Amino acid sequence: MAEILYFAWVREAVGIDGETLALPATVSTVAGLLDWLAQRSPGHAAALADRSRIRVAVDQAFAGPDTPVTGAREIAIFPPVTGG
Amino acid sequence: MPAIGARLQTDEFDGAAEQAALLAGRRDLGAAVNFTGLVRADDGLVALTLEHYPAMTLGQMQAIADAAAARWPGVVGTIIHRHGRLLPGESIVLVVTAAPHRADAFAAASFLMDWLKTKAPFWKREEFADGTTRWVEARAHDDDAAARW
Numbered sequence: 001m002a003e004i005l006y007f008a009w010v011r012e013a014v015g016i017d018g019e020t021l022a023l024p025a026t027v028s029t030v031a032g033l034l035d036w037l038a039q040r041s042p043g044h045a046a047a048l049a050d051r052s053r054i055r056v057a058v059d060q061a062f063a064g065p066d067t068p069v070t071g072a073r074e075i076a077i078f079p080p081v082t083g084g
Numbered sequence: 085m086p087a088i089g090a091r092l093q094t095d096e097f098d099g100a101a102e103q104a105a106l107l108a109g110r111r112d113l114g115a116a117v118n119f120t121g122l123v124r125a126d127d128g129l130v131a132l133t134l135e136h137y138p139a140m141t142l143g144q145m146q147a148i149a150d151a152a153a154a155r156w157p158g159v160v161g162t163i164i165h166r167h168g169r170l171l172p173g174e175s176i177v178l179v180v181t182a183a184p185h186r187a188d189a190f191a192a193a194s195f196l197m198d199w200l201k202t203k204a205p206f207w208k209r210e211e212f213a214d215g216t217t218r219w220v221e222a223r224a225h226d227d228d229a230a231a232r233w
Binding site: 005007008057060076078079081083 | 135143176204206207208222226
């Protein structure tokens with residue numbers, strides 16, 4: 001099982017701040033995960049529609065589209081950061 | 085204790101006290117830089133809320149601090165980032181650095197701010213007088229500033 005976390009407007013668009021999901025074996029990368037998640041609800045689809053505005057951290061390290069997610073425990077999905 | 089320490093908090097900080105603590109007992113430091121980022125009341129903004137990724141934020145801030153310490157040996161410092169709802173005029177972020185010579189103190193402070201803006205998991209939501217809210221969009225020039233290091 002993987003804990004999927006959402007932050008900022010991604011959280012608002014999805015409508016929940018996180019969910020615990022069993023990822024299917026066909027989902028092996030960040031890009032594949034986003035494709036799969038986008039099918040879960042209209043909110044997910046809206047949040048993930050523009051991948052250029054989406055950033056991901058796998059087990060608390062920033063990740064790219066090709067980063068593996070197999071075996072990951074915590075995957076966070078969020079907009080580009082705006083702190084400082 | 086790391087050469088540059090990172091802290092995350094909701095409360096206001098005292099930049100002068102942080103710098104004094106950093107310099108206490110030191111006679112080898114010839115330069116100190118003290119930077120504070122503040123909430124600006126642009127376009128009728130009444131509050132700025134900093135959301136962050138609790139499990140990751142402080143570790144990432146310390147990794148940024150350690151990266152600066154590795155690039156500029158001899159630099160010491162403190163970085164503090166606030167989260168929660170902040171009002172115009174309040175502080176958001178503190179970067180204090182000190183070094184034997186000013187070039188390293190300035191460079192490390194600038195690097196720390198550029199990386200905090202682009203590599204720490206914070207998100208700003210603006211709140212306006214008419215009740216509307218808006219998430220701040222990331223800016224390309226911040227990415228450019230971070231990439232120059």
